[in-house]
Amino acid sequence: MENFLQAIDTLTIRFALAAVLLPLLAFVVNVCLPGKSNKAAGWISTLAILVSAVLSIFVFSKVWNQHQVHQQQLWFTIGETKLYAGVLLNNLSVLMLLLVSLIALPVHVYSTAYMGKDENSKRYFAYLSFFCFSMLALVVIDSLVLFYIFWELVGFSSYLLIGFWYTRSKAVLANKKAFIMNRIGDIGLLAAIAILFTVYHTFDIDQLFGANALVRTTAFELPGGWQYVAFGGIALAVAAKSAQFPLHTWLPDAMEGPTSVSALIHAATMVAAGVFLLGRVYPVFTESELTILAIIGAFTAFMAATIALTQNDLKRILAYSTISQLGFMVMAMGIGAYSSSLFHLATHAFFKCLLFLVAGIVIHEMQHVKDEYKLDIDPQNVLYMGGLAKKMPLTFISALIGGIALIGLPLTSGYLSKDGILIQAFEWSEGKSVLFRLIPFGAMLTSWLTAFYVTRLIVKVFFGEFKLSQINPGIKLHVSDGGWQYKLPMVFLSVCCLFPAFSLNPVLYEHAWLLNGFPRITGLDRVNIYHTIVPAGLNILSLFVIYWAYAVYVMDKALPFPEGGWIFRLSYHEWYIDKIYSKIIVAPVLTLGKLARWFDINIIDGFIHLLERIGIAFSKVADWTDRNIIDGFLHLVASIVLGIGNFARSFQGGRVQYYLFSMLAIILAIFLFKILI
Amino acid sequence: MIGLSDFLIVSAGLFCVGLYVILTKRNAIQVLIGIEMMLNAAILNLVAFGKYDRFNNGGQMFALFAIVLAAATTAVALAIILNVYKKYKTIDPNEIHELKD
Numbered sequence: 001m002e003n004f005l006q007a008i009d010t011l012t013i014r015f016a017l018a019a020v021l022l023p024l025l026a027f028v029v030n031v032c033l034p035g036k037s038n039k040a041a042g043w044i045s046t047l048a049i050l051v052s053a054v055l056s057i058f059v060f061s062k063v064w065n066q067h068q069v070h071q072q073q074l075w076f077t078i079g080e081t082k083l084y085a086g087v088l089l090n091n092l093s094v095l096m097l098l099l100v101s102l103i104a105l106p107v108h109v110y111s112t113a114y115m116g117k118d119e120n121s122k123r124y125f126a127y128l129s130f131f132c133f134s135m136l137a138l139v140v141i142d143s144l145v146l147f148y149i150f151w152e153l154v155g156f157s158s159y160l161l162i163g164f165w166y167t168r169s170k171a172v173l174a175n176k177k178a179f180i181m182n183r184i185g186d187i188g189l190l191a192a193i194a195i196l197f198t199v200y201h202t203f204d205i206d207q208l209f210g211a212n213a214l215v216r217t218t219a220f221e222l223p224g225g226w227q228y229v230a231f232g233g234i235a236l237a238v239a240a241k242s243a244q245f246p247l248h249t250w251l252p253d254a255m256e257g258p259t260s261v262s263a264l265i266h267a268a269t270m271v272a273a274g275v276f277l278l279g280r281v282y283p284v285f286t287e288s289e290l291t292i293l294a295i296i297g298a299f300t301a302f303m304a305a306t307i308a309l310t311q312n313d314l315k316r317i318l319a320y321s322t323i324s325q326l327g328f329m330v331m332a333m334g335i336g337a338y339s340s341s342l343f344h345l346a347t348h349a350f351f352k353c354l355l356f357l358v359a360g361i362v363i364h365e366m367q368h369v370k371d372e373y374k375l376d377i378d379p380q381n382v383l384y385m386g387g388l389a390k391k392m393p394l395t396f397i398s399a400l401i402g403g404i405a406l407i408g409l410p411l412t413s414g415y416l417s418k419d420g421i422l423i424q425a426f427e428w429s430e431g432k433s434v435l436f437r438l439i440p441f442g443a444m445l446t447s448w449l450t451a452f453y454v455t456r457l458i459v460k461v462f463f464g465e466f467k468l469s470q471i472n473p474g475i476k477l478h479v480s481d482g483g484w485q486y487k488l489p490m491v492f493l494s495v496c497c498l499f500p501a502f503s504l505n506p507v508l509y510e511h512a513w514l515l516n517g518f519p520r521i522t523g524l525d526r527v528n529i530y531h532t533i534v535p536a537g538l539n540i541l542s543l544f545v546i547y548w549a550y551a552v553y554v555m556d557k558a559l560p561f562p563e564g565g566w567i568f569r570l571s572y573h574e575w576y577i578d579k580i581y582s583k584i585i586v587a588p589v590l591t592l593g594k595l596a597r598w599f600d601i602n603i604i605d606g607f608i609h610l611l612e613r614i615g616i617a618f619s620k621v622a623d624w625t626d627r628n629i630i631d632g633f634l635h636l637v638a639s640i641v642l643g644i645g646n647f648a649r650s651f652q653g654g655r656v657q658y659y660l661f662s663m664l665a666i667i668l669a670i671f672l673f674k675i676l677i
Numbered sequence: 678m679i680g681l682s683d684f685l686i687v688s689a690g691l692f693c694v695g696l697y698v699i700l701t702k703r704n705a706i707q708v709l710i711g712i713e714m715m716l717n718a719a720i721l722n723l724v725a726f727g728k729y730d731r732f733n734n735g736g737q738m739f740a741l742f743a744i745v746l747a748a749a750t751t752a753v754a755l756a757i758i759l760n761v762y763k764k765y766k767t768i769d770p771n772e773i774h775e776l777k778d
Binding site: 653654655656657660661664 | 696699700701708770771773774775
């Protein structure tokens with residue numbers, strides 16, 4: 001189709017394909033390896049992703065801020081409809097390609113140490129590679145059908161990895177929950193794709209949403225209601241994959257999987273797929289739909305942040321913070337801050353991945369303590385930790401950098417991206433009614449909440465005294481940062497969390513290189529006062545909040561909200577959303593299931609049993625008839641024949657005189673007969 | 678005067694006696710005697726009807742042939758009975774029923 005592609009573009013495409021397919025190759029090789037745990041498995045996967053990352057860097061350098069590369073081939077034909085499939089490399093996809101492979105690389109290295117000793121490590125690395133393949137393919141593919149397929153595959157590999165320790169019932173419940181919730185979103189996406197295809201007769205993402213987007217042309221407007229159905233479907237898909245309200249509850253439970261998986265899939269890459277989808281189909285949305293997205297995002301961000309305040313499970317806190325940050329991204333998409341949203345996606349991926357890796361190390365060491373002293377504790381509970389800063393300095397520093405980036409203090413990447421979103425949120429709400437003002441202010445409040453819970457987390461884990469030693473003085477803590485497989489990824493990700501990775505100017509987000517890759521937006525010009533006030537006010541108050549949290553948790557000042565108050569309980573029980581769901585959805589579904597089972601057993605089975613009994617009765621009648629009437633007739637015939645035979649045989653007795661007598665009798669009979677007639 | 682019908686009655690009586698002997702006797706020799714009786718009844722008939730052929734005496738001649746043949750068959754039959762006795766140690770016709778089936 002595009003024969004005029006330059007040779008260099010073909011090379012780019014090939015490199016992109018190789019980057020995508022290498023993890024698949026690693027998956028296949030790992031599956032074929034012998035044994036359950038194989039040292040080679042980890043390194044095969046790591047090597048594949050390393051080469052993928054290098055290729056991605058090359059592809060990125062060739063495509064970023066240059067012309068997009070799009071190549072496709074005829075996939076198959078149904079009737080008149082020709083379906084094309086191919087690779088679409090534009091700024092968005094190469095950014096994601098680079099991001100996913102760069103995040104996956106340290107996670108793989110980390111996993112070789114973290115999961116290498118697991119008895120099923122081969123399966124783990126196979127799944128991990130399979131996930132990387134699905135995710136990389138998802139970002140470069142140009143057909144909505146294939147997009148949907150890979151969308152499903154990332155969900156499926158996430159399901160496999162959440163339930164990696166499938167002997168734990170909690171993990172099995174969690175992966176089931178994640179899968180079912182994602183299915184709800186998948187239905188939405190499928191419906192949206194079907195609607196788009198019905199109207200535009202193409203699955204080509206470039207044609208649909210590219211430079212001359214079909215969805216923007218007035219000739220083919222989606223008819224009235226269908227526009228909203230399509231939007232609803234996409235919103236549902238985004239909400240499920242990116243854990244937005246009301247479909248967010250799977251993500252905290254997904255933390256049952258290995259921590260390295262949480263870092264890669266449930267913090268950095270897969271959950272960002274929802275935001276990526278928004279980025280891909282952005283032109284399809286209308287103004288009012290974007291506002292709905294903004295409201296969903298802002299609400300989710302706020303809600304998740306409040307929940308994170310009181311959780312005690314280390315990974316759960318991080319999970320809720322992920323939900324909150326994803327809410328920021330969705331909100332940014334909603335208010336039109338397209339590039340800022342993707343910018344935040346990129347920065348968030350690095351610092352959240354870093355924080356999860358840190359959490360993994362901490363949990364790993366706590367598990368050691370637990371095993372060594374045979375304690376009955378939850379190794380993920382932050383209440384048992386404390387004072388780990390001295391023991392694991394590098395982990396502490398990494399956590400600090402990650403935490404600061406998450407809060408969004410200056411000098412970090414998080415500052416650049418989050419403040420960009422907030423500033424644009426304020427600009428967006430200007431001139432709108434008071435209700436719209438809630439969104440930027442809510443987001444700002446969320447930022448302060450973030451500052452509070454991040455401080456609480458870091459203080460609980462790294463400051464003060466080791467809590468277990470206080471309870472039980474016999475426990476000696478000898479933990480460390482771990483080997484180079486732990487240190488190297490942390491250092492790499494920490495560096496990526498600092499401002500130089502994204503902008504040479506540490507305070508002004510407008511200068512970030514990443515923002516130049518996407519359609520320029522008005523928010524980039526420092527035209528109004530928000531560009532100064534928002535970052536300044538936000539950060540000064542954030543520092544105050546951090547100090548406050550530090551005061552509360554280190555110096556034991558009184559809590560603002562006493563434990564046990566209704567606000568505390570609301571937050572601690574995660575807004576009761578899970579309970580509500582189990583009351584109004586899960587319980588009725590289970591009841592329905594039981595009802596259906598009862599119906600099945602009593603009515604359907606009963607009917608079948610009735611048929612069966614009738615059948616048996618019929619067959620008994622048939623059996624009787626067969627034995628007595630049909631067989632009886634045959635037996636009758638047989639016995640008649642036998643009787644005749646015996647009668648006839650009796651003449652053949654071999655006794656000569658008897659023969660003679662018979663002969664005489666017959667002759668006499670003939671004579672008598674003749675005489676009588 | 679003794680007419681043709683008297684001969685025929687005697688012949689028929691002789692035949693019936695012979696037949697009865699053949700059917701009822703439990704000894705092959707007696708059966709053979711019964712056969713001879715029946716033969717003689719037939720021969721008697723031949724002789725009786727011979728009065729209608731006074732010139733050639735065909736009836737008388739045929740009776741002579743029949744007597745000779747009867748003697749011959751009796752000799753053969755006796756030989757057979759002798760052999761049967763050797764094999765079965767009996768000459769009761771009821772015991773010798775291997776002809777059946």
